Amino acid sequence: MLRPKLYVACLVGPPMTKRVWQHQGSALAWRPDIDGLRAVAVLAVIIFHAKVGIMPGGFVGVDIFFVISGYLIASIILKEEAEKKFNLARFYERRIRRIFPALFLVIAASAAAGAVLLAPADYVLFGRSIIAAMAFFSNFHFSHQAGYFAPAAETQPLLHTWSLGVEEQFYLVAPFALLLFARQLRPWRTPIFVALFAASLAVSMWGVATQARWAFYLPHSRAFELMGGVALAMGLVPVVQHRRINEVLGTAGLALIIFAVLFYSERTPFPGFAALVPVVGTMLLIHSSMNSGSTATARLLSQRPVVYVGKVSYSLYLWHWPLLAFAEYEFGASLEVWHRVGLLIVAFGLSALTYRFVEQPARNAGPPVTRKVVFAGGLAAILLCLGARELIVDGKGLPGRLAPEVAALARATPTRVVSGGLCSFGEEGVRARTAADCAIGAPTATPSFMLWGDSHKATIAPLVAQLATAAELSGFNIGRGGCVPLFGLEGQGRQFRNCLAGPSEVERLLHDPDISDVVLIGRWGLYAEGTPSPNERPTSLPRFVENDQDANRETFGRLLVETVEKIRASGKRVIIVGPVPELDVNLPAAFVKAAMKGRTGDIVNARADFDRRQLGVLPVLAELERMEGVSVFYPHLVLCDAEVCRGSEHQMALYVDDDHLSPAGARRLEPMLLSILNLIKG
Template sequence: MQVVSHPAREGGISYRPDIDGLRTIAVLLVVVFHFHLFAGGDSGFVGVDVFFVISGYLITAIIRQQVGAQRFSLVGFWAKRLRRLAPALFVVLAAVLAYGALRMVQADFEQLAEEVIATQFYVANIYFWRNVNYFGLQAGSIYLLHTWSLSVEEQFYILYPLMLVLVLKFAPRRAPLILLGAALVSFALNLALVGTKPEAVFYLMPTRAWELLMGALLTWAPRPRHHMLAQLLGVAGVILVVSAVVGYTADTRFPGAFALLPTLGASSLILAGAEAEAWSTRLLSTSPMVAIGRLSYSLYLVHWPINVFASQELGDGYTLGWRVAMMALCFLVSVLIYRWVETPFRDGSLMPRIRHLVKGYGAGLVASVALCATVIATHGMPQRLPPDVARMGAFANDRPSDRCPESRTASEAARPALCSLGAADRPQEWLVWGDSHAWAAQEAIDLWLKNTGQAGRFAFMHSCPPLWGVHIPRGGTACHALNDAMMATAVQDPRVRKVFLVSTWHQGAGWLATSPDRHLNLQDSLALFQRQFDATVRELQAHGKEVYVWEPLPGARAHVPRRAATALMRGEPARLDFSFTEYREQTDFFFQALERNRPYIAGSFSPSQVLCRAGACASVVDGDPVYFDSGHLARSGSTRWAQALAAQMSGPPVLQSRLMR
């Protein structure tokens, strides 16, 4: 293999082709991970950590060299970052918005506009931290999720040069110690908060800065004096990165201490790269590795939206062959962007003067923000869609109000704010206790209680089933605390006579644990569900409470408003419904527990009795989606569900054998 070696320089420092090769490793880890090309390839996210170390190293090397030569300029530094990052990003965002205008329903287009604004101002990491949650954005439908790492780097680029220049001016000999201290503080925050605030630790710059500072500290590290030392560093670097890739999964509590493997691995490879004859340096400096490394920024920008759009367009047909084809398309598009956008802006062929660059960037920013603001203000520009498509797409926002607050933290859950439901002048004898499906059904339950002259109180937590004594993996102790508090309220409050357990119950199939730090396998999770369902129902019944259970909703194969609207647009069937057989197979573990506990249960409510006819469980009824996503009840159907509750809950429990038709 040919090894690239030439004297090109970046920002005044000697060009190192091995670092472009390391960029290749990083971007391929991320891209292969996101396209799910290999079974078990769930750890490619560590590629971002490799990128952070590279960025910290290069930025510090550039600043130190220019400060030493007394020609460093903050304006010049930021202008170079702008020239390097902004043009390609503008092109990708424009293409994404164009696709959205043509293919997205209102709620999705509005969400995309918000993401574009957050990305343009390099606060996407903060936006996703605030919005990626159980009932906010979901990873598979976030069109610019990958830009969180660009925002972390850009925030670092804004603050770090100011600090480093001051340190180099007033305490140059202590600079490594000062940066080491800052890195240790950031790392300590990361360790302290990863268990209780994992999203914040993952997305925010203060808990990620240590990775960039680790790269920065490498600029003070001595070059390996012996060839063998460089060889060993290369071996160590490969072992550390490979260990992270092989050993980590989507359940790994990351970053935390686990981020040390990829960051130390990248650091070792950068140190080894100072020796041109080291085997790792020669491998990373080969022509293919360098070529892909130069494309890494454009490839990183385009791969995620192409993957998400293809997944939404093809649905269940997004097979391995299509994923490989889309990955190839990503390479083609990145080559075009690198050749016609990145290169001419970076070498100054386009807008060579800083003031022209700034004016062009400002004009583009204003135009982009104006367009996105219009999309947001009009709630997704429904007028661009045919009326029937716009009507169907509007159901994505058909959610209940937020009048009943969620118990989010362990402290809130220990003293949940119970929300009143039903008739205001009646005793609150019902305690409604559940997860996000209880939240989605709250208006139907409220209307049912009002219509039948009853009242109660309600508390919920997303993804937390109403089961006494269970934890949700990586969910902290909040779920356990809420269930403890609700059980205590149920058994100790004399006003409570009836308890309604409302949930999807699907958490039992692999999403329950005996502690927040442990992830059980499917068999153990199902066994825990059976034990704690029994314990919950029987404890309540033993204290004289009437127990009622909301059975699982059948759900749909995909996001109902989006898929149904897209099907209308294309003139094809939506293919959303599960068969009744599929529904029973998916929820068999629940019905086993339900039937076993019939002597302790006063009644159950069966959504499948309402939705499942002729062997299929409908996701659209009378032209209206049953769900605002793939499984949570749409608000507009509350009257229908209140009537069904009145019909079923006033009589004897419905035996499931009667429903199999």
């Protein structure tokens, strides 16, 4: 499934309620076992984020929290409605008191840390997320950002607030929906509720298979998780009175959660059907202790240390991720496990202080902290974050906070692909219907070549267009980021399902007698290896064969050869641009960060790393080069020598991330591109 880098780095949702309650007669009784369940959830998540390797599925803590929140909020609303005491203003006042103070503190602390640690381009990204986090739409914000060119998730300090957005959006809907179920829809509440639950689950399953990014972030594909808790609060699942049955249910629930935590991984398609395991497990644990008895699992979860962790879990959730994200940003691969564990200990200390001196006073404060004051304070916090966002983003990351020479370097270092030359087929946004929508070069010349490639083509296409115009040549620019320029993708799995429009258009143009040459440009090492570069997450990668690298290389090589043979059979020449070296760092960030620390000198990678990465590519290209009508050009012969491959040169960044060339990097290939155009021109 397609999963942005971002995805798994922040799979957690915080607890959102002050106390844990049970809908039981006329009272809401505190249930320490649910506080303990919150502790299990947050511990699983933070251990997962610390990358200690013992809980590969710890991200399912988000599902546990969602179920708990659905149960608690629905219990409170339905109980107050039954007693004719529900007040919408009081409901949202409690939410503001609970959520805003600690969240605002963490955002402010993160902004201060970012001003010291983040390079200007990264501070701009952070600035854009500030208002999204405080106004609870960060799930939408990050769903748009986490695309093909998105920065690494681990270094975005507020990425974890996406789950706050999901829960807050639930709070906007829950009171009205629950009151409707309790009043007008009461006779039909069960079939309507079941239909809505099934619809959300179906949407989530479909989204995981087709649009994993929005399925992960957006509320309609997560609603069924919260509804699992709501179902218990509404009494749609009858309470079991038999003690032994409850013991079995509680044990089964805990077993399901443990199974998901230990056996799920970042490659598990999620949420979708897989989310039912932790959701049902959490429901069983809550449900098994809803009568007057207490199960063994409930007693285990009610131990005082476990309950305390549950009580501070909201602050622990808020603090742990920014600490890990800033450390990952600052130290990268040198951040060892014991460093991460130390950061979690710091997060525990900060969460205990925040719970004691921020959360509890904010919840319990009486006059003069009236409801009007609470709402005014919440609005003020949002406006302050909006102002900070404008200051940081409009100020281009505030380079003035840096030394003058570092600020100048930051301003001159590009951080995104100049993708004007990438005309996408089958992609939302720029949607080309035919190659005529993607013509490049001299407008009066008859198109004589095709550029067919992925985002690596996008980095050089603007320069090709400029050089082709000067040479009075024109051509068509076809492709899409992340899509290997090959025929035969139809049977290669769903990860290539959005990559079929480009090959179809190329095949049509092979019948055009004016087209003489097809230029193939791609990130060949990625497709051949099916594994990430050192700076990438091991997900969202186009693989031909899962869990078999040799077979993946073989399939890639076969498809490349078949593609070349098909083009040659149409009478066209084939020009292949070989692989661009990949780096083990995000070049602009590393470049500017080094300057911020007073380190000068260019950033390089070992040439041996490039050679290893291209083991499945270079032999195939050498074989193809011997075919008549096939020419191969090698960018690495320009960007590398016998020892190193250069990421920067004379204090100029040659990349905009870890593998896409900057305009300066593309310009280094100008002699090679001129040779290609001269070959086309004949």
